[in-house]
Amino acid sequence: MTSPQAPAVELAGVAKTYRSGTTAVRGLDLTVHEGEFFSLLGPSGCGKTTTLRLIAGFEEPTAGEVRLHGTRVTGVPAHRRDVNTVFQSYALFPHLSVFENVAFGLRRRRVPRGEIAARVGAMLETVELTGLERRRPRELSGGQQQRVALARALVNRPRALLLDEPLGALDLRLRQAMQVSLKRIQREVGLTFVYVTHDQGEALTMSDRIAVLNDGRIEQVGTPREVYERPATRFAASFVGTSNLLAGEVAEVAAGRAVVVHGADGRIEVPVRGAVARGRRLELAVRPEKISLGRARPGGGLCGVRGTVTEVVYLGTATNYNVTTSAGADVVVFRQNAASADEVAARGDEVWLSWEPDHSYALETAR
Amino acid sequence: MPFSRRLAPYLLVLPGGLWLAVFFVVPVAMMASLSLQTGNLIDGFRQTFHWQNYTDGLGTYGDTFVRSLWYGLLATILCIALAYPAAYWIAFRAGRRKSSYLLLLLIPYFVSFVLRTVAWKLVLTDNGPVLGPLRDHGIVPSDFHVLDTTTAVVAGLTYTYLPFMVLPVYVALERLDPRLIEAAHDLHADRTAAFARVVLPLSLPGVFAGVVMTFVPASADYVNAEILGGPRNTMIGNVIQAQYFDDGAYPVASALSFTLMAILLAGIFLYARALGTRGILDTPTP
Numbered sequence: 001m002t003s004p005q006a007p008a009v010e011l012a013g014v015a016k017t018y019r020s021g022t023t024a025v026r027g028l029d030l031t032v033h034e035g036e037f038f039s040l041l042g043p044s045g046c047g048k049t050t051t052l053r054l055i056a057g058f059e060e061p062t063a064g065e066v067r068l069h070g071t072r073v074t075g076v077p078a079h080r081r082d083v084n085t086v087f088q089s090y091a092l093f094p095h096l097s098v099f100e101n102v103a104f105g106l107r108r109r110r111v112p113r114g115e116i117a118a119r120v121g122a123m124l125e126t127v128e129l130t131g132l133e134r135r136r137p138r139e140l141s142g143g144q145q146q147r148v149a150l151a152r153a154l155v156n157r158p159r160a161l162l163l164d165e166p167l168g169a170l171d172l173r174l175r176q177a178m179q180v181s182l183k184r185i186q187r188e189v190g191l192t193f194v195y196v197t198h199d200q201g202e203a204l205t206m207s208d209r210i211a212v213l214n215d216g217r218i219e220q221v222g223t224p225r226e227v228y229e230r231p232a233t234r235f236a237a238s239f240v241g242t243s244n245l246l247a248g249e250v251a252e253v254a255a256g257r258a259v260v261v262h263g264a265d266g267r268i269e270v271p272v273r274g275a276v277a278r279g280r281r282l283e284l285a286v287r288p289e290k291i292s293l294g295r296a297r298p299g300g301g302l303c304g305v306r307g308t309v310t311e312v313v314y315l316g317t318a319t320n321y322n323v324t325t326s327a328g329a330d331v332v333v334f335r336q337n338a339a340s341a342d343e344v345a346a347r348g349d350e351v352w353l354s355w356e357p358d359h360s361y362a363l364e365t366a367r
Numbered sequence: 368m369p370f371s372r373r374l375a376p377y378l379l380v381l382p383g384g385l386w387l388a389v390f391f392v393v394p395v396a397m398m399a400s401l402s403l404q405t406g407n408l409i410d411g412f413r414q415t416f417h418w419q420n421y422t423d424g425l426g427t428y429g430d431t432f433v434r435s436l437w438y439g440l441l442a443t444i445l446c447i448a449l450a451y452p453a454a455y456w457i458a459f460r461a462g463r464r465k466s467s468y469l470l471l472l473l474i475p476y477f478v479s480f481v482l483r484t485v486a487w488k489l490v491l492t493d494n495g496p497v498l499g500p501l502r503d504h505g506i507v508p509s510d511f512h513v514l515d516t517t518t519a520v521v522a523g524l525t526y527t528y529l530p531f532m533v534l535p536v537y538v539a540l541e542r543l544d545p546r547l548i549e550a551a552h553d554l555h556a557d558r559t560a561a562f563a564r565v566v567l568p569l570s571l572p573g574v575f576a577g578v579v580m581t582f583v584p585a586s587a588d589y590v591n592a593e594i595l596g597g598p599r600n601t602m603i604g605n606v607i608q609a610q611y612f613d614d615g616a617y618p619v620a621s622a623l624s625f626t627l628m629a630i631l632l633a634g635i636f637l638y639a640r641a642l643g644t645r646g647i648l649d650t651p652t653p
Contacts (some may be wrong), residue, residue: 058549079554106558
């Protein structure tokens, strides 16, 4: 039996440099737990797809090793690895029917005929494609093709399912619907999902944990809440959600908090780990929805920065205020139009921005 | 303008249509008429609807027809055996040098095929540069021939029509999305299974096109049998050629031509039916 925290997929010091000399992955250490929905999130070219291909066995790492359930699989060909992939382009076999596409893996593993029919039938029911068994892939809509790709992988009951931007080709509405059903299927079958995406919204909605990748390295690993609320690096802060980046000199450090002076009269408290030298320049970030707008300087231990409203953007459910601080930083403030849609400030107004010290987070500069 | 727009397709098809009408439809119609005439070169020919031209032709040269189709079939099978691995290698393993290798394969075909076949004859003749030394050193018996044998004719046919097999097979393989092969491996197919279940079925339309483009001209060929073959290797093309140019028996030659055409058309039709239109129309799309 495997405990919930048993490692399903492990990468230890995995690096991949192609023969052309480009390095896609630079020394990844990563553990995906059994039954976890784990996302690899990053921009294109960050190495997330290469990482997935290394796990699937389509590529071999130039250094380090890949383990599946504790067994080293580096050097094991893809067809003997107990993982299956949902490809970005689906890669459905155009000459085979839906049924034969889904049955492909079972036939290769010489599963008895009767069992194949039963398992394929049940799987097509799970992905709501019953009745389309005899169709060819080209006779299906994009969403249906996507579900065939999913069924074709899932029916093999892999130890881990690898998904390479599986929803990328779908339109927004369908994508949102599929996000929900993917998550449902993952919970129902209790399977480990390794999910590659560049869409931070998708990663936040579906994942148990997220690894933020940039330039072949891991920037941060954590739950969606951790990654969003406490981005570890400048990259993570800007790639996941919107972050307002502010900088200033450290004036004092006490009880795990640094006080940073921003501009002439801005005062920002920020939690810090370890020792931070006074006088050092510190970069920090705060999310747009954490900031309040006011006319007076905030009191009660709140962070406060003065600025001028440069733009007011009405979004329907909310209003965005663009503010330039007295130190010249551009800040976005997101304000729900919950009580009233009245604007609390107009363009050109002098305002005070305030937020709880716990909502500002120091960024690790230059890793 | 709506008028010229409606006219445009017809105008575009006009040059090609005229070409076909003048140089294909008219000659074929003339030949059809000729095949039902009687007479000779000196007294002239008359339209007598003499269907016996057909029955006589088939009766006299039945075995030649069979031999032609047999040679054509052998050459086609050999072409598949040679062309498929070459096309596969170029499509999947040649990387950026694909076009260079394809060109290398096709360069011999820039030389006139009669000249190439004559060159074969020079090389393979009984006392030529290959057989001469082999015979002298007793490696092959002194009565060993290459020329004037079925082997020589079929080898010549294979060589002549090889590109017509390589190119369509190459195109089919080249269009195959390599991610499908990855998907096959991902779904637990080893290399053999991935080839048999994915690559081969998806390249069959190319093989089908290659078979048509090889079998039809190879069965009707007369140059290879003429130059490389002997009296026992006569193909129907040689008979037609002799009837036309040596004997002036235009009606019989025309009747034989039409018989060959009918046999080949029927063969292709049955072949297409057996393979099913799906096999022809189902080409891999990314």
